[in-house]
Amino acid sequence: MRSRTESAALTDLPPIIANWFAAKNWSPRTHQLDVLQSWNAGASALLIAPTGAGKTLAGFLPTLQDLIHTPHEGLHTLYLSPLKALAVDVARNLTTPIGEMGLRITVETRTGDTPAARRQRQRYDPPNILLTTPEQLALLTSHPDAHRLFGSLKRIVLDELHALVTSKRGELLSLALARLAKLAPQMRITALSATVARPDLLADWIAAPLPQAPTHLLTASGGAPPVLHILDTDDRLPWAGHSAAYATPALYETIKQHRITLLFVNTRSQAEMLFQALWAINDDMLPIALHHGSLSVEQRRKVEAAMVAGTIKAVVCTSTLDLGIDWGDVDLVVQVGAPKGSSRMLQRIGRANHRLDEPSKALLVPSNRFEVLECEAALEAVEERHQDSEDPVSGGYDVLAQHILGMACADPFAADDLYAEVRRAWPYRDLPREKFDRVLDFVATGGYALRAYERYARLKKTAEGLWRIANPQVAQQYRLNVGTIIEEPMVRVRLVRGRGHKQGATTGPIGRGGRVLGEMEEYFFGTLVVGDTFMFGGEIVAFEGIRDNEAFVSRAFAKDPKIPSYMGGKFPLSTYLAERVRKMIATPEDWRRLPHQVSDWLRLQRDVSTLPGQESLLVETFPRGTQNYLVCYPFEGRLAHQTLGMLLTRRLERSRARPLGFVATEYALCIWGLGDLSALIRTDRLSLDELFSEDMLGDDLEAWLDESALMKRTFRNCAIISGLIERRHPGKEKTGRQITMSSDLIYDVLYQHEPDHILIQATRRDAARGLLDIERLGNMLRRIRKHIVHKPLDRISPFAVPMMLEIGREPIFGEGRESAMADAADELLREALG
Known part of the structure; x- marks a missing residue:
């Protein structure tokens, strides 16, 4: 009623x-x-x-x-x-x-x-x-x-x-x-x-x-609660890695039992690997498709049409299909790899049974043992309908510069009027007039250090005091380069007739100047030689050559094709899920929900070393071979851990601990070197409280940023968004090498002559917020102050096994990689158990 x-x-x-x-x-x-x-x-x-x-x-x-x-x-x-x-x-x-x-x-x-x-x-x-x-x-x-x-x-x-x-x-x-x-x-x-x-x-x-x-x-209230499960398997759970290859047979059987299954992964590389693994065992010739942002629009539309028509059985996809899509009769969502956040998981789950009164059904498939803990935490959070989406952010100066230029392309404007208008945008509601004027000056002249170069003079002032574009070409260039999505420089991948290389014997000619498969990041082709095979768009192709902004490939057969790696597409572990994972580890009565392989692993860690506390930080030190290791378990996400690793190695160098390198995952950080870290800590020559002191985010961070290539990489993105560097010109596009050379030269000029340039400020803001996760790292350092637990060991611990596998990862693909990882894990575990 x-x-x-x-x-x-x-x-x-x-x-x-x-x-x-x-x-x-x-x-x-x-x-x-x-x-x-x-x-x-x-x-x-x-x-x-x-x-x-x-x-x-x-x-x-x-x-x-x-x-x-x-x-x-x-x-x-x-x-x-x-x-x-x-x-x-x-x-x-x-x-x-x-x-x-x-x-x-x-x-x-x-x-x-x-x-x-x-x-x-x-x-x-x-x-x-x-x-x-x-x-x-x-x-x-x-x-x-x-x-x-x-x-x-x-x-x-x-x-x-x-x-x-x-x-x-x-x-x-x-x-x-x-x-x-x-x-x-x-x-x-x-x-x-x-x-x-x-x-x-x-x-x-x-x-x-x-x-x-x-x-x-x-x-709107209501809605049937989702039905979630974590894959229950007797197969060996990997210690590290993200392929989830162990689960492929189970996933294939699951696909056969449902009408349409969406299999979400977190990166395009994972999508290519999973799709290829499913096709390798697809004896029933099920219609399984691939969908991610690098594929051509024709390929993506074909998959979408098949979903609508119900002629497809499963789609392996990335975030390209996780927002509001209501195609076809999807009755199961599979999340391969940990979801990294409960809001994202809720969003993806909603693609199944896209009706309010019917429960959505989802299956979580962890890629490794730490991910089992995260999947369990995500399952609990989703059941509670907990949201961990991020809050809106304040506005960046590079985006404001792009907008100011766009408004000048539309009509001449008065600075006072545009400032008042900009302040009505929520992210810029508190923008000081002085900052607006500096951004406007940058758009008009390039700023103090660049105003002598006519190419950066994009705006001129009229006799009436209005700002207008300097010439019509400015508007043309703006419209070619508008937007804030910065991917690595891309090249088109075109399928052509092959030349029968040994590594890629082709299946035959397909016609000259064949179809475009999509786009791939330019740097990947720098790792290939002609004849190398790799997976793209669900096909195995051989690299034939590259010219201008097009890479030419041919169809090929190969047992171990390369897996393209993409710079973007990785999600950070949400703070909320990280807290739940720490709580789960510290609460043995919660382990009964976990697979026996994982609960046994936790017990082994408790027996051999100790478990990380919910609010404390466990730091393990141990020798192995000729090197010494420090492993800590903050559970704060890869970005925060990478920044922590960079800063800790600087401090360890000053303490003469002779660090050699570090590796960071979503869950832990491992540093190795020649110095005896256990002895340094035991004799008070190295204080963990001082080593993990929050002041590392001051001078140490500044000194590292001054030396780091990260700032130049971040500056390049800000320079592109602001319009200082243009990727596209009529009829052509700059290569990644050209963009990098241009941005590096400009960065050096600005850093030397105008270190407080508005784009340098934008770069530091982006680095702190996105690439370094400074706020999260600072919160972690405050949380663990005076709560650091040091556990000196004479050998590796069970929790450190995944980290050692990360250090020793070799570029092996397919079954060979899984077998090598399993053998290495067995050896490390035997070592941990003495």
Whole structure:
């Protein structure tokens, strides 16, 4: 039965929509009607609803109502999504009911995959509803006719907002929203999300550009709890590594038992490996596909169409399919490798049985023993519906520089007016005028150290005191390079006729200038020689050569092809899951839930050494061969551990402990050297409290950054986003080597002559927040102060076995690698047990 509120709200629906619901034997959900009522009240809204609750329809009900009551010329609703695939999916889900109702409402998508002719036409003849991405919105607002395109805009729908507000894409989006609020002050925003830890902050985020309008925070209750399991196996659980090869036979049987299975992995390399492993045992010739961001758009669309048609059995995928996608009859989600966060896991689980009243079903497959602990922690967190999504972030100067240049491309502006507009974007609400002026000066001249070079003079001041672009080429270059997603320099991978190399005997000619398989990071091809084989797009190919920005490959046969490695795509372990893992280890009564291999491992560690405490830090030292080792277990994620390793080795050098190197994982850090670390600590020549003192984040960090290539790498990204270095030029694209050389030269000039340059400041901020995880490391150092437990050992401990395997990893692939790792683990464990 409907409540009185629902019945009253239903009368507000146009009869054509109410009849459509009735024909489907459906009733609008309360939260869908709440969004409609918020719109009718002239308010913006943030809807927090579980996966499968009909958020998309909730977001568009006000649009359909409005367009039915009042036919609208031009753009009425702008939908923004973090994924191109999600925009395409939503367009499909929206056009179906529009067609069934017989409404004359036009819907189109606009992404980087949209043909240029259609994108050009959309500026002059827009649809009623345009579904696009933050990058395309920035591009559209940079045109002089933006006021005509957006002047009729009434609504903005922001989908999966939580996935945008923690990144530079969100910063760019917030600035574009502030501009739209000026062009279309009548517009209102509806934001949708399923996984939000702090809804109040997100509500403030969408309210910032429209302070004159109220913002309603709406929530949807209900939803069947998900059904989760961790793979139960008698096979040997690996000690280290991320391939999860041991689970391939079990996964194949699982796929056979379900209609459509989505197998999520955390990196594109893992996707390629898992797909190849499944095909190697696919005796039943099941239709199994691969989907990740490096594949060509044609390949991805083909997989998506097969999911819709139900002609596919399983898809191995990365985060390209984990946000809001509702394709096909997916009845199982598999997470291969630890999920790194409960919010991300909830999001991925929701792809199965994408309906509010049916439980989603998911299987977690840990890749190694430490990941078993993390998977167990994630399972508990998901069962409790705990959210650990990150909070929105403050705005960066490089993104602001890009926006300022875009606004100059649109129209000449007064600095005072643009500053006031920028302050209406939530990430820049506290931006000091002095910083704005410095960013503006950088955009106009390059700053003090670069103003002598005419190429950096991108803005000029008019006689009326307005800022305009220096010449039309500035606008052309801006539009070619807009966006904040910085991947490693990419080259197209084109399939051509092979030449029959020994390592890659081809299957035959396929026609000259064959199809583009996708894109791969440029540096990978620097590791290959002609004839080398590797996996890409689910095929084994042989490298034939590279010219300009295209790598040529041919189909090949090979037993041990290389696995491409990608620089991006790794997720950090969430703080919340790290806390749960430490608690689990320190609570033996919780071990009964763990596989016997893992619980036995914990008991061995307790017997041979000791267990890390929930709030303390365990530091083990032991000799092995001619070297000495220090292993600690902070469980704070790879980024924080890598930074800690860099800083600790500097301090150990000063203590004459003669460190040789370190390796960091998500869970632990291992440093090795020639000095007797146990003796140094025992004789008080090395104090662990001083070694792990928080002051390492002061002078030691600064000194290391001054020497590190990390700053130059981070500066390169900031320089690209700010427009100082351009990746693309008409008809060509810079190689990675050209970009690196340009950015390194500029960095050296700025660091020497203007060390407080606004881009150097942006670089330090990015390094601290993203690449070094300084805040998290600082919190950890404060937590363990006076709570460091030192355990000197005469041999390796069971917990240190995975770390020693990380040190000794060799570039072996396939079954050979798994066998070598298992043999090495056996030897290390025998050593640990004496």
